[in-house]
Amino acid sequence: MTTPPGAGWRLPALHYPFPPEIHPDAGAAEAHVRQWARRQGLVTTDAEYAAVAAARFGDVVAREFPGATPAGLRLACEIYVWHFVFDDRYCDEPHHGSDTAGLAAAALRMLTTAEEALAGTRAPHLPGAPWPGPAGDPCARALADICHHLAALGTPAHLERFLAAERMYLLGVLTQSAAVQTGTPPSVGDYLTMRYYNCATPVALAVLDAAYGFELPDADHRHPDVRRLCRITAHVNGWANDVLSYGRESTRPGAAPLNLPTVLAADRNIGPQQALEEAARMHNEEIAAYLALEARVGEHAGPLLLRYLGGLRSMMRGFYDWGLATDRYRVGTHFTARERP
Known part of the structure; x- marks a missing residue:
């Protein structure tokens, strides 16, 4: 569902009862x-460089990882800008986003490169220099470089978690591409499953503790309540992204937007503003669910888990604060009013 500019959408209130940090x-x-x-x-x-500069990806990382070590902050910056560039290059633009076969080949190339890079993590590699292979694909080379930096900063567990999350991210973007190519909107349930993975928040969560300079014990990381808190965090960020970017995605020439408001509008036969309000309601219910579960987990959490939970809060609030201001979404251009929480 595409709506022309100037439609007078109101940006619904998204609740974040956490203080902003940077x-x-x-x-x-x-x-x-x-x-x-x-x-x-x-x-x-120059145009690509200007777009990266205007989006201020370093700002979102600084807000989502306010307690990261200097090396952890740099690693998170690399992971974030890689995903934004990959998303723009292979997923969002119509000539790529409608080519599921091409995207599948690219996804396989990315994973192969990452795993080959990790197989040679002990090979000589100059810190700060690009990983030398493979030739011809900057996204693949850059992902390999990220893997080397994570290998130097984190633990084998961090590497395993990162690659597992990256595989699921690429599966998520493939599923989205297939939905766009067929022109058949997914059900709300199918979209929510897809969005959990392709929002890339699980990738960020896989390295959150590494960026902060510690490793969350495996028993905590695998605990069902902690996994649920992580899933809620990904929902909150993915759905907030869908609301904040709705104007940009719906008014872009040649766009075939696939986001939570468009899926809700198609599924429930409602208009854009109602769909935005419903997406915001779902988001705010997830925040409430997070707070209730976090309180229970926090009663028995050790110091490292408490630090990790604090990181989840920062990840949610940090994305929202950045999303309101970034030139990437231009919230002030596409929404005529903003409802206050």
Whole structure:
């Protein structure tokens, strides 16, 4: 469902009862995003560089990882800008997003490169230099470079979690591409499952503790309540993204938007504003569910798990604060009013 600009949408209230935070090295994070993206060949033209700069990806990382170590902050910056570039290059644009076969080949290339890079993590590699292979695909080379940085910063458990999350992310974007290519909107349930993986928040959660300089014990990481809190965090960020980016996605020339409001509108035969309000209601219910479960988990949590839970809060609130201001979504352009929480 595409609606022309100037439709007068109201941005519904998204509730975040967590205080905003930002890393003291936010400026350095922004500089690192731009330098690393250019060095890896993810941006090659002045226009691409300007788009990365305007989006301020370093800002979202600094807000989502306010307590990260300097090395952890740089790693998170690389992971985030990689996913945004990959999403734009292979998923969002019509000439790529409608080519599921091409996307599948790209996904397989990314995973193969990442796993081959990790198989040689002990090979000589100059810190800060791009991983040398494979030639011809900057996204693949950049992902391999990320794997090497994570291998140096984290533990084998972090690497396993990261690759598992990355595989599911790529499966999620493939599922989205197939839905766009067939022109058949998924059911709400199918979309929510797809969105959990392709929002890339599970990838960020896989390295959250590594970025903060510790490893969450496996018993805590695998606990059903902690996994549920992580799933809620991904829902909150994915659905907030869908609401905040709705205007941009719906008004882009040639767009075939697939997001929570469009799926709700098709499933329930409602208009755009009603669909936005329903998406916001679902989001706010997830926040309430998170708070109730977090309180129970926190009663018996040790220091490391409490730090991890604090990171989940920052990840949700940080994305929202960035999403309201980033040039990538241009919330002020596409929404004529904003409802206050």
